[in-house]
Amino acid sequence: MNLSDLLTGLKEKGLKLTPQRQQILRVLLAAEQPLSAKELGMLVNRRFPNVGLGTVYRTLDTLKQLGLVNETVFPGGGRRYELCREHRHHLVCLGCGRAVAFPFCPADCLAKIAAANPDFDVRGHSFAVFGYCGKCRKAQA
Numbered sequence: 001m002n003l004s005d006l007l008t009g010l011k012e013k014g015l016k017l018t019p020q021r022q023q024i025l026r027v028l029l030a031a032e033q034p035l036s037a038k039e040l041g042m043l044v045n046r047r048f049p050n051v052g053l054g055t056v057y058r059t060l061d062t063l064k065q066l067g068l069v070n071e072t073v074f075p076g077g078g079r080r081y082e083l084c085r086e087h088r089h090h091l092v093c094l095g096c097g098r099a100v101a102f103p104f105c106p107a108d109c110l111a112k113i114a115a116a117n118p119d120f121d122v123r124g125h126s127f128a129v130f131g132y133c134g135k136c137r138k139a140q141a
């Protein structure tokens, strides 16, 4: 997925592509790690100093609704965002916030959930594993 594909897709979905929104997408596209809204805002502010955190949150909400952005919610309430490229999940470190992707789904678990809720039309899922990475564990020891 590149920026122009993404922008064309958004235009088709009727989203107004302001320069600020385009910059948010550019930053998300370039990011190798899921970003918090604050980090995202800071990176966007390098080129657009006037973009407030409110705009960042609103844009993330819109992108989330369109299924273009994936949100990981931390047990402590923090949230990180990344573009949905290929479908994948993450091991997320509670110490440093780093996320390592793994390319498979908790299929057994999803099948059980679907079987237990036959009325529910499942359209997607999110799943993350939280813990402490090797670096953070060493720092704690």
Ligand SMILES: [Zn+2]
Residues within 6 Å of the ligand: 093, 094, 095, 096, 097, 098, 132, 133, 134, 135, 136, 137
């Ligand atoms: Zn860590």
Ligand SMILES: [Zn+2]
Residues within 6 Å of the ligand: 087, 088, 089, 104, 105, 106, 125, 127
């Ligand atoms: Zn999955």
